[in-house]
Amino acid sequence: MTVIANIESAEQRISRLFLENTSLLNDGAGVVLRNHREQALSAFLRMGIPDRKVENYKYSDFTKLFAQENYNRAFLPTSFDFDMQEVFTCDVPEFDTHLLFNVNGWYFDQNKTDQFPKGTIIKSLKRAWKENQELVEKYYGTMADVTKDPLSALNSAFAQDGVFIYIPDHIVIEKPIQIINLLRSEEDLYVTQRNLIVIGKNAQVKLMFCDHTLAIHSYIANYLSEIHLGEDAVADVYGIQNQHNGTAYLNGTFIRQERNSHLITNTISLHGGITRNNLHVDLAGENANASLFGLSLTDKDQHSDTFTSIEHGQPGCHSNQIFKNVLDDNSSAAFTGRIHVMPGAKKTEANQRNNSVLLTKAAKMNTKPQLVIDNDDVKCSHGATIGQVNEEALFYLQTRGINEKEARLMLMFAFAHEVLTNIRVEPLRQSIDRLVNKRLRGEVSRCHDCKLECIR
Amino acid sequence: MLIIKDLHACVEGKEILRGINLTINAGEVHAIMGPNGSGKSTLANVLAGNTNYEVTKGEVSFNGKDLLGMSADVRAKEGLFLSFQYPVEIPGVSMLNFLKTAVNESRKYRQVKELTAGDFLKLMREKKEMVQIDSQLTNRSVNEGFSGGEKKKNEIFQMAMLEPKLAILDETDSGLDIDALRIVANGVNLLKKPENATIVVTHYQRLLDYIVPDFVHVLYKGQIVKSAGKELVLELEEKGYDWIKKELGE
Numbered sequence: 001m002t003v004i005a006n007i008e009s010a011e012q013r014i015s016r017l018f019l020e021n022t023s024l025l026n027d028g029a030g031v032v033l034r035n036h037r038e039q040a041l042s043a044f045l046r047m048g049i050p051d052r053k054v055e056n057y058k059y060s061d062f063t064k065l066f067a068q069e070n071y072n073r074a075f076l077p078t079s080f081d082f083d084m085q086e087v088f089t090c091d092v093p094e095f096d097t098h099l100l101f102n103v104n105g106w107y108f109d110q111n112k113t114d115q116f117p118k119g120t121i122i123k124s125l126k127r128a129w130k131e132n133q134e135l136v137e138k139y140y141g142t143m144a145d146v147t148k149d150p151l152s153a154l155n156s157a158f159a160q161d162g163v164f165i166y167i168p169d170h171i172v173i174e175k176p177i178q179i180i181n182l183l184r185s186e187e188d189l190y191v192t193q194r195n196l197i198v199i200g201k202n203a204q205v206k207l208m209f210c211d212h213t214l215a216i217h218s219y220i221a222n223y224l225s226e227i228h229l230g231e232d233a234v235a236d237v238y239g240i241q242n243q244h245n246g247t248a249y250l251n252g253t254f255i256r257q258e259r260n261s262h263l264i265t266n267t268i269s270l271h272g273g274i275t276r277n278n279l280h281v282d283l284a285g286e287n288a289n290a291s292l293f294g295l296s297l298t299d300k301d302q303h304s305d306t307f308t309s310i311e312h313g314q315p316g317c318h319s320n321q322i323f324k325n326v327l328d329d330n331s332s333a334a335f336t337g338r339i340h341v342m343p344g345a346k347k348t349e350a351n352q353r354n355n356s357v358l359l360t361k362a363a364k365m366n367t368k369p370q371l372v373i374d375n376d377d378v379k380c381s382h383g384a385t386i387g388q389v390n391e392e393a394l395f396y397l398q399t400r401g402i403n404e405k406e407a408r409l410m411l412m413f414a415f416a417h418e419v420l421t422n423i424r425v426e427p428l429r430q431s432i433d434r435l436v437n438k439r440l441r442g443e444v445s446r447c448h449d450c451k452l453e454c455i456r
Numbered sequence: 457m458l459i460i461k462d463l464h465a466c467v468e469g470k471e472i473l474r475g476i477n478l479t480i481n482a483g484e485v486h487a488i489m490g491p492n493g494s495g496k497s498t499l500a501n502v503l504a505g506n507t508n509y510e511v512t513k514g515e516v517s518f519n520g521k522d523l524l525g526m527s528a529d530v531r532a533k534e535g536l537f538l539s540f541q542y543p544v545e546i547p548g549v550s551m552l553n554f555l556k557t558a559v560n561e562s563r564k565y566r567q568v569k570e571l572t573a574g575d576f577l578k579l580m581r582e583k584k585e586m587v588q589i590d591s592q593l594t595n596r597s598v599n600e601g602f603s604g605g606e607k608k609k610n611e612i613f614q615m616a617m618l619e620p621k622l623a624i625l626d627e628t629d630s631g632l633d634i635d636a637l638r639i640v641a642n643g644v645n646l647l648k649k650p651e652n653a654t655i656v657v658t659h660y661q662r663l664l665d666y667i668v669p670d671f672v673h674v675l676y677k678g679q680i681v682k683s684a685g686k687e688l689v690l691e692l693e694e695k696g697y698d699w700i701k702k703e704l705g706e
Binding site: 402407416 | 504505507527528529531533537538540543544545547548549553554558561562565597598614618
């Protein structure tokens with residue numbers, strides 16, 4: 001295998017893996033999905049692994065990552081010989097959620113889904129392909145455009161499983177649904193996971209994605225979630241990434257919003273080797289409202305790249321973005337925020353802000369707002385700051401007897417805190433506060449009492 | 457308590473303090489007055505340990521210890537307090553967390569047991585009443601969105617919480633209306649103890665109607681050019697700083 005890897009290009013290897021495993025990939029999929037997969041592969045091969053020459057990937061070069069990997073692929077679900085509750089206990093106190101696990105991209109077959117209101121569908125995406133074909137085909141692949149983004153195309157070419165959630169019209173799911181994505185294996189692994197979430201008219205749900213590594217091996221995790229919000233729907237989408245430095249996390253979240261729907265997202269990158277978050281929101285109905293928040297903490301040689309794209313396609317929509325970065329050591333990060341106001345989208349209001357704090361001279365931050373406004377009568381703002389800790393505030397704290405190290409931590413935490421105040425689930429917000437605090441102190445901030453010592 | 461000998465200090469290469477000599481004993485209130493640019497705030501900042509100011513000569517001893525060798529936080533823990541002319545807004549740092557950390561860091565330093573959450577809240581309530589600070593302010597971020605008066609009251613409240621041996625009030629009266637000024641001055645007077653001392657840095661005499669000084673010093677061009685009792689305040693009010701300049705032959 002190693003020999004072949006040296007001769008093959010990454011694209012050739014991916015193409016070969018596709019051909020060798022087509023029957024596994026298409027197992028249970030209808031013709032629509034099979035065609036989608038074929039299109040995705042050819043789109044991917046046309047675009048290739050993105051390097052810095054690709055405008056949307058200017059600050060991250062993935063060619064090196066893919067050239068070096070020859071990881072095993074999780075084409076089949078991992079078999080379990082352990083009790084999930086025992087291996088993984090979320091220690092957020094008072095935090096009552098509907099818990100769903102995915103392991104190595106595969107929906108965990110012992111997930112309990114009997115507590116949901118009638119009509120709600122929560123199951124493995126692979127099963128939904130078969131059992132809810134019409135519903136899946138109506139939405140699948142309609143939010144992530146495979147012809148435009150190579151990582152989305154790659155995901156779509158290899159997608160086999162993940163979570164499928166359907167919330168019928170007018171249903172409110174009160175407890176948050178917590179989707180825990182675990183990586184656990186005996187060897188280096190490449191994982192593809194695909195989630196599809198359809199939220200009906202006037203329905204409400206809070207989703208929380210938690211991404212973890214539970215073994216020391218290297219991982220590439222290419223995840224993609226498509227989320228559809230029907231008219232007047234309300235959704236909170238929280239993401240907490242806490243993975244070891246040997247993980248490349250290539251995550252896409254593609255959201256479409258119908259009329260009057262409300263969305264809050266909060267993307268918190270606590271820990272990870274190479275992180276890319278593609279966050280795309282299509283405001284496809286009048287007066288839809290999207291608030292996007294994000295916090296990325298990096299140290300050592302970590303790299304975290306956030307790319308947001310908001311399509312204001314209809315009049316009267318509001319979008320607001322606040323993304324923050326704290327960079328230590330040699331780490332690097334990037335934020336690109338694209339806002340596109342389309343012709344006819346009058347009374348658009350779009351705000352965007354990216355603030356970063358560099359703790360060392362070696363840390364590197366790139367930030368790029370990208371506003372494309374094809375309409376009059378809109379209000380758009382963007383701002384970016386890159387700076388150090390406020391020295392005046394530092395002195396103020398010190399004159400009250402707080403030592404410099406502690407004072408710096410207080411200020412960094414305060415800086416991060418603005419993003420965290422927008423988490424609407426109180427126990428979760430408190431828990432994340434605590435995790436961020438620990439992380440900034442340089443302590444290991446695993447958010448669960450997992451028995452595996454895998455943070456590295 | 458505080459002995460300043462021939463203190464010289466620069467900011468950005470420009471010499472602002474040119475040989476300050478001053479001795480302050482426990483129980484005393486000293487007023488430092490002077491025209492704008494005379495070095496009053498520089499003196500306050502140098503004493504508090506602001507590293508933007510470079511001490512080029514001289515020494516300062518605080519309760520027998522070398523003050524200039526200490527970092528700002530150690531000076532605070534040794535009992536020095538600076539009430540800022542412009543208190544800094546710190547969004548995201550809650551007053552509660554800030555004060556609790558400050559009080560307990562200081563207790564740790566003095567090897568006194570840290571306060572429990574309950575005891576801390578009790579202490580805070582007492583001091584809030586004492587200095588008449590709006591109780592809602594302690595639920596907010598440090599100075600964030602506070603009015604000018606609230607910021608100054610908050611400085612005095614912090615002083616009450618930290619119980620310093622030496623408090624330096626840097627232009628605490630600037631921007632205060634008369635009611636707020638009375639509250640602030642009243643707070644300072646209530647906190648006065650025989651074993652403590654206060655330095656009031658001010659441009660105008662008004663604050664000194666409420667906080668009556670034992671000694672008044674006039675700072676001019678980085679030196680103390682005149683020292684006397686509280687009667688000097690009235691003289692300055694009548695004659696203005698030009699009188700000092702004339703006396704100096706300018």
